[in-house]
Amino acid sequence: MDPQNNSTNKHVIIIGGGISGLLTGYWLDQNNIPVTILEQSNVPGGTMKTLIDDGWLVEQGPNSALETTPLISEVLNGLGIESKRIYADEKSSNRYIVRDNTLHKVPMDPLSFIRTKLWSTYGKIRLIKEPFIGRATEEETIAQFVSRRLGKEFLDYAINPFVAGVYAGNPESLSVRYAFPKLYALEEKYGGLIKGMIRSRKERKARKEIAKDRAKLFSFVDGMQTLPNSISQKLGSAVILGATVKSVIPFRTEGKTFYTVSYFKNDETIKLESPVVVFSSPAEATASIIEPIDPEFSKTLKEIYYPPVTELFLGFRSDQVKIPLTGFGFLVPEVEKKNILGTIWSSSLFTNRSPKHHVALTTFVGGARQPDICRLNDEALINRALIDLHLLMKIEGDPVYKKIIRWDRAIPQYNIGFGNVLEKIKRFEDNFRGTFIVSNFKGGIAVGDCFINANAAAKKIADYFILGK
Numbered sequence: 001m002d003p004q005n006n007s008t009n010k011h012v013i014i015i016g017g018g019i020s021g022l023l024t025g026y027w028l029d030q031n032n033i034p035v036t037i038l039e040q041s042n043v044p045g046g047t048m049k050t051l052i053d054d055g056w057l058v059e060q061g062p063n064s065a066l067e068t069t070p071l072i073s074e075v076l077n078g079l080g081i082e083s084k085r086i087y088a089d090e091k092s093s094n095r096y097i098v099r100d101n102t103l104h105k106v107p108m109d110p111l112s113f114i115r116t117k118l119w120s121t122y123g124k125i126r127l128i129k130e131p132f133i134g135r136a137t138e139e140e141t142i143a144q145f146v147s148r149r150l151g152k153e154f155l156d157y158a159i160n161p162f163v164a165g166v167y168a169g170n171p172e173s174l175s176v177r178y179a180f181p182k183l184y185a186l187e188e189k190y191g192g193l194i195k196g197m198i199r200s201r202k203e204r205k206a207r208k209e210i211a212k213d214r215a216k217l218f219s220f221v222d223g224m225q226t227l228p229n230s231i232s233q234k235l236g237s238a239v240i241l242g243a244t245v246k247s248v249i250p251f252r253t254e255g256k257t258f259y260t261v262s263y264f265k266n267d268e269t270i271k272l273e274s275p276v277v278v279f280s281s282p283a284e285a286t287a288s289i290i291e292p293i294d295p296e297f298s299k300t301l302k303e304i305y306y307p308p309v310t311e312l313f314l315g316f317r318s319d320q321v322k323i324p325l326t327g328f329g330f331l332v333p334e335v336e337k338k339n340i341l342g343t344i345w346s347s348s349l350f351t352n353r354s355p356k357h358h359v360a361l362t363t364f365v366g367g368a369r370q371p372d373i374c375r376l377n378d379e380a381l382i383n384r385a386l387i388d389l390h391l392l393m394k395i396e397g398d399p400v401y402k403k404i405i406r407w408d409r410a411i412p413q414y415n416i417g418f419g420n421v422l423e424k425i426k427r428f429e430d431n432f433r434g435t436f437i438v439s440n441f442k443g444g445i446a447v448g449d450c451f452i453n454a455n456a457a458a459k460k461i462a463d464y465f466i467l468g469k
């Protein structure tokens with residue numbers, strides 16, 4: 001029996017039915033490779049979850065995604081849900097950053113850059129030095145990288161809030177190389193950000209990739225969960241919900257490696273066997289599953305920091321908000337010492353997010369900046385957030401609708417030294433042939449990155465069956 005070449009043994013077990021696991025399953029299925037996806041929860045999608053309640057559409061995880069790769073349209077086409085995709089309002093390119101209790105529009109052209117009060121004249125002039133600054137000599141945090149190349153003011157009033165918006169992270173801990181690989185590559189490859197941006201644009205075009213600042217923001221009429229639901233429906237009985245994987249144990253037969261995957265469902269332990277296992281569960285869950293077979297790797301996975309994030313979805317009557325909500329929303333720099341990380345103006349981004357004459361705002365608190373704030377109870381959290389929202393958005397009164405979503409472990413942080421984690425992932429995959437790690441703690445956290453990584457993994461798995469490598 002040859003598991004890599006015998007078609008009866010062509011079967012893949014995927015642990016985790018978040019978007020990474022589902023997309024890997026989708027592409028394997030398209031390639032006629034049978035899959036079984038074991039998902040702990042009773043709904044597919046992992047963090048990609050939408051609640052529709054009384055006219056409000058509450059995104060509990062990602063509010064939208066950037067269309068950074070043509071793979072997104074390919075999948076939506078294949079699922080027949082292209083018509084359900086909606087693009088964000090054109091004005092969503094207006095983004096704001098708080099300085100001195102005021103929302104400042106992030107400048108998008110040279111004239112508004114000169115005029116903006118978001119950065120001082122000194123801060124702007126400091127940028128002239130950027131092309132003349134050399135490469136780093138050792139691994140840097142994003143804070144070190146930006147202070148060195150662009151100056152402290154850009155760190156405080158551009159990158160710090162941006163990092164909070166993307167990773168809910170701390171710029172003093174995140175590795176520029178692993179958390180912002182494209183930014184890092186501009187220095188590594190071209191010697192500077194400004195030079196690099198001009199030259200890399202051409203190369204990206206050749207690869208048919210779309211830069212994050214030019215990619216269109218999308219969601220679906222009924223919210224982001226449309227995507228995992230549709231993949232799950234397409235895969236049908238291949239997706240087993242309410243199935244918690246407990247262990248993955250290798251065994252050898254006729255010179256080939258197979259795995260026994262044990263999972264728990266409806267008070268029963270069930271065992272499946274397969275030559276290929278994909279781990280698409282978060283780092284902590286993967287760590288427990290593989291602990292008996294690789295305790296050292298398990299320890300590494302447990303150390304990946306996922307800060308808590310709490311999302312406050314608040315609805316107001318339109319007349320309670322005294323500023324125009326034309327844009328994506330705003331981010332708060334740490335130096336402004338506020339309670340919140342930022343707010344997405346959800347009902348301005350997409351239609352269908354709030355009842356008529358109302359607005360929906362999604363405010364994030366906590367993250368690596370203020371993890372302890374997430375321990376507050378719902379009422380205290382809302383009160384703290386309202387202090388900032390009243391001041392910054394001139395909102396009057398209390399919300400007419402509220403939903404609190406707590407993520408105790410929200411987003412993996414690619415902190416300094418993350419290269420060591422990636423090496424250990426590779427070593428694990430090499431030692432346990434037929435295992436693949438496809439999750440947002442490897443290769444990027446954005447939804448678009450999950451598409452790219454799942455597609456690449458499915459190709460690797462197909463090759464593994466054909467070539468045994």
Ligand SMILES: Cc1cc2nc3c(=O)[nH]c(=O)nc-3n(C[C@H](O)[C@H](O)[C@H](O)COP(=O)(O)OP(=O)(O)OC[C@H]3O[C@@H](n4cnc5c(N)ncnc54)[C@H](O)[C@@H]3O)c2cc1C
Pocket residue numbers: 015016017018019020021038039040041044045046047048060061062063064065066243244245246280281282285286309311407410411438439440441444445446447448450
């Ligand atoms: C609050 C929040 C907001 C975000 N906003 C955005 C955004 O606006 N845009 C964007 O691009 N990205 C955003 N992201 C990031 C993006 O949503 C995630 O990186 C992505 O959805 C992760 O998908 P995943 O499949 O890798 O992991 P997950 O979604 O975590 O899926 C892992 C799955 O594994 C399952 N599982 C765990 N243990 C087991 C087990 N033992 N057995 C079986 N199954 C198991 C879980 O139930 C889960 O379904 C956000 C993330 C969060 C938390």
